[in-house]
Amino acid sequence: MVRTLDDVERVGVVGAGTMGSGIAQVAAQAGYDVTMRDIEQDFVDSGFETIEDSLDRFVSRDSIDADEKAAILDRISGTTALSDLADCDVVVEAALEEMDVKQSIFTDLEDAVDDECLLATNTSTLSITTIASAIDSEERVVGLHFMNPVPVMEGVEIVEGEKSSSEALDLAHAFAEDLGKTTWESDDKPGFVANRILMPWINEGIRAFDEGVATKEDIDTGMELGTNVPMGPLTLADHIGLDICLHASETLHEELGDRYKPAYLLKRKVDAGDLGKKTGEGFYEYD
Ligand code: 3HC
DSSP states (O other), rough: OOGGGGGGGGGEEEEESHHHHHHHHHHHTTOHHHHHHHSSSSHHHHHHHHHHHHHHHHTTTTTHHHHHHHHHHTTTEEESSSGGGGOOOEEEEEOOOOOHHHHHHHHHHHHHHOTOOOOEEEESEEEEEHHHTSHHHHHHHEEEEOOTTTOOOOEEEEEEOOOOHHHHHHHHHHHHHHHTTTEEESSSSSTTTTHHHHHHHHHHHHHHHHHTTTTHHHHHHHHHHOOSSSHHHHHOOOOOOOOHHHHHHHHHHHHGGGGGOHHHHHHHHHHHTTGGGGBBBBBOOOO
């Protein structure tokens, strides 16, 4: 049986990349003590840099002041040892999107934390049930899928695995809401709600560009102004990371068949190392 929200004090985050650092940040902003773990100190340091940059943006628009920024940073400790998550009440895993990696982390986590700790994964497309099958206490595993950029995106998808208990799901909803997010729930089916619908949209945008339907700018403008989304498909793909889009699309393709086939140009860009904003070039170029 997992704890209730009232008993949650310390949050563990596995992975200090874009998503992990964002999750650590929003948990600390909500007042939780946070332990953020990655496999190398450099990754932990870079997670802290991402958090500082994001907090600076909140300071610059007066959402928080410098003292609050310092207090938030103070609540986060970094580590490379998974055993340092031992006293956590909720752990969110945001490591690589590789089933073997996630299963091995969950196996280690089950040994490291106590029996009442909620074990959540931020996976975007992998099966919660398969991840949970690596451990004995499958009932406390749920999907807690944050959206990028975590500090500003309001939505969090809660995913119910085959064995997830109602207590674990309740805590996942309550915890995400306590971080100021709004939740929705998805069954454990490939891509859940968000990526099942988003990835074909992005791939179709890429195919439309590749097949000469319009310029990339006009495709993005058409979707932004025509359907009132904040970013068109090519800009959004760059923002998410083309490698992440390709990996998610491949998982969906494998599970759901040809209607999810990744666009050829997406694969070519990833092969060329043009992964979007993070490498300075994707469909657009960035400083
Ligand atoms: N930290 C803190 N603040 C941030 C921030 C960050 N990381 N990123 C943006 N902001 C703030 C800005 O300071 C600004 O605040 P203001 O409105 O009070 O001035 C506001 O957010 C808007 O920022 P910008 O002006 O730089 O840019 P935009 O107006 O384009 O907004 C955006 C940025 C919120 C990212 C918006 O473009 C957007 O909503 N884009 C779509 C994002 C999206 O769809 N994400 C989901 C991707 S799918 C996913 O994550 C699932 C995964 O599994 C793949």
